[in-house]
Amino acid sequence: MSLLETVIFAVIKMLVIVVVMFLTVAYSVYFERKISAWAQNRMGPNRVGYRGLLQPFADVFKLLVKEDIVPDAAHKPLHTLAPFIALFVAFATYAVVPFGPSINLFGYDVKLVVADVNIGILYVLALTSLGVYGITFAGWSSGSKYSLMGGIRSSAQMISYEVSMGFSIAGVLLLSESLRPIEIVNAQYGWMWNAVLQPIGFITFVVSAFAETNRLPFDLPEAEPELVGGYHTEYSSFKFAAFFLAEYANMIIASCLIVTLYLGGWQIPYIDKLGLGETLTVILQVGAFIFKVVFMLFFFIWVRWSIPRFRYDQLMNIGWKVMFPLSLVNILWVAVLIMIFNL
Amino acid sequence: MVMLTEFGKILIFIILAIVFVVITLFLNKLIRPNRPTYEKKKVYECGENPEGSPWVKFNIRFYVVALIFLIFDVEVVLLFPWALTYKEFGVYGFVVGIIFLLILALGMAYEWRKGDLEWARPEPKPPILDDLLNSNKSEERKK
Numbered sequence: 001m002s003l004l005e006t007v008i009f010a011v012i013k014m015l016v017i018v019v020v021m022f023l024t025v026a027y028s029v030y031f032e033r034k035i036s037a038w039a040q041n042r043m044g045p046n047r048v049g050y051r052g053l054l055q056p057f058a059d060v061f062k063l064l065v066k067e068d069i070v071p072d073a074a075h076k077p078l079h080t081l082a083p084f085i086a087l088f089v090a091f092a093t094y095a096v097v098p099f100g101p102s103i104n105l106f107g108y109d110v111k112l113v114v115a116d117v118n119i120g121i122l123y124v125l126a127l128t129s130l131g132v133y134g135i136t137f138a139g140w141s142s143g144s145k146y147s148l149m150g151g152i153r154s155s156a157q158m159i160s161y162e163v164s165m166g167f168s169i170a171g172v173l174l175l176s177e178s179l180r181p182i183e184i185v186n187a188q189y190g191w192m193w194n195a196v197l198q199p200i201g202f203i204t205f206v207v208s209a210f211a212e213t214n215r216l217p218f219d220l221p222e223a224e225p226e227l228v229g230g231y232h233t234e235y236s237s238f239k240f241a242a243f244f245l246a247e248y249a250n251m252i253i254a255s256c257l258i259v260t261l262y263l264g265g266w267q268i269p270y271i272d273k274l275g276l277g278e279t280l281t282v283i284l285q286v287g288a289f290i291f292k293v294v295f296m297l298f299f300f301i302w303v304r305w306s307i308p309r310f311r312y313d314q315l316m317n318i319g320w321k322v323m324f325p326l327s328l329v330n331i332l333w334v335a336v337l338i339m340i341f342n343l
Numbered sequence: 344m345v346m347l348t349e350f351g352k353i354l355i356f357i358i359l360a361i362v363f364v365v366i367t368l369f370l371n372k373l374i375r376p377n378r379p380t381y382e383k384k385k386v387y388e389c390g391e392n393p394e395g396s397p398w399v400k401f402n403i404r405f406y407v408v409a410l411i412f413l414i415f416d417v418e419v420v421l422l423f424p425w426a427l428t429y430k431e432f433g434v435y436g437f438v439v440g441i442i443f444l445l446i447l448a449l450g451m452a453y454e455w456r457k458g459d460l461e462w463a464r465p466e467p468k469p470p471i472l473d474d475l476l477n478s479n480k481s482e483e484r485k486k
Contacts, residue, residue: 065375067378073393142397147397155405159408159412160408163415173423234387238375316408320411321460325448335441
């Protein structure tokens with residue numbers, strides 16, 4: 001293949017993934033509204049399209065045609081930059097998530113991942129740390145007290161949980177010996193899922209993922225009763241939509257990461273014993289990956305409507321005094337496990 | 344023959360993300376109305392006029408948390424290479440890792456003991472009749 005051909009091929013693959021990504025983000029919003037309605041015994045969106053199926057597009061279009069109000073006190077360049085840092089970071093992370101093993105398509109061997117890099121997990125960690133900038137800039141540059149408090153709380157919360165997230169990932173790396181997402185999935189062959197082998201690490205990672213995405217019960221940055229809207233109090237129009245989309249994109253990324261690192265990615269136990277054709281196996285495996293991600297998304301929403309918000313001191317105590325020691329214990333556990341069973 | 348590396352694909356993906364963001368920003372600018380008024384451009388403070396500087400003072404503990412984060416995040420980075428090569432070194436790697444984790448845990452225990460992880464928490468005291476009476480008396484004395 002010549003360079004031009006490779007580039008065109010890569011761009012087509014990316015465009016497909018970007019479109020799929022947008023649809024999933026839009027429908028995760030719909031999914032959340034429907035599930036919250038179900039949890040509260042209401043109807044939920046049911047006017048736009050069949051059973052409200054077009055609601056997410058109506059929402060985004062509404063935000064596109066709204067007036068953009070920027071307060072005079074705001075620092076304008078940073079105020080504009082902040083939501084797009086958030087959106088950009090959320091979408092750029094999709095580049096390394098593997099959706100399935102290689103598939104043979106029209107004579108080409110297509111890897112079901114945008115970029116199969118050997119430092120995939122480091123790339124994700126680096127980008128999620130960049131996400132803190134978006135929120136801190138938004139809080140600081142709005143020129144509003146609510147925004148400032150929300151932004152500062154959020155950055156302290158995100159960096160606190162990033163440490164336990166990093167240590168939980170170290171436990172996964174001990175078993176897989178690679179930072180490449182595809183090899184991490186391959187290391188979890190059969191029932192050797194990391195969630196089974198290291199349940200403590202799984203719990204600390206899931207809790208940290210909730211805190212990193214600012215979802216309830218960790219949505220202190222935008223606690224409505226005390227901070228109005230937190231860091232996006234002064235945002236409107238498409239800039240608000242950017243934060244909104246970034247939150248859902250982050251939620252999907254977090255689900256994808258949980259599935260890749262702990263729930264065996266696309267692995268289905270004993271599928272190779274059934275003697276199915278190669279293509280059918282790959283399709284089933286991609287289906288398994290999507291099923292697991294949707295289940296994690298449902299879990300995110302389920303928790304949101306079941307558990308009340310923490311107080312700030314409780315949040316920091318859980319982060320530093322519970323999750324951090326637990327993630328250290330998890331590393332020890334995995335190290336001992338490898339020593340004993342020679343995994 | 345020039346080939347596109349995996350990092351090249353990431354670069355294309357990042358460029359696509361930036362292009363998408365710029366296009367939507369431009370589209371938004373084209374179709375949205377723009378009629379600013381004095382009231383709209385004021386900072387939201389529950390309908391009151393904004394009072395004082397918006398950049399209020401905040402608790403020093405946020406800086407302490409940032410410092411602790413910096414130390415432990417560097418240790419995460421130091422732990423990754425150990426984790427990746429752990430299986431090659433056997434018992435030796437295990438002992439080295441345990442010593443490293445022990446020092447890390449000691450640092451954590453020190454922070455904990457020093458009280459750097461404590462946050463102000465509400466201590467609600469139920470009002471007692473005697474206290475209320477006393478506080479009334481002291482207010483009267485001030486007058």
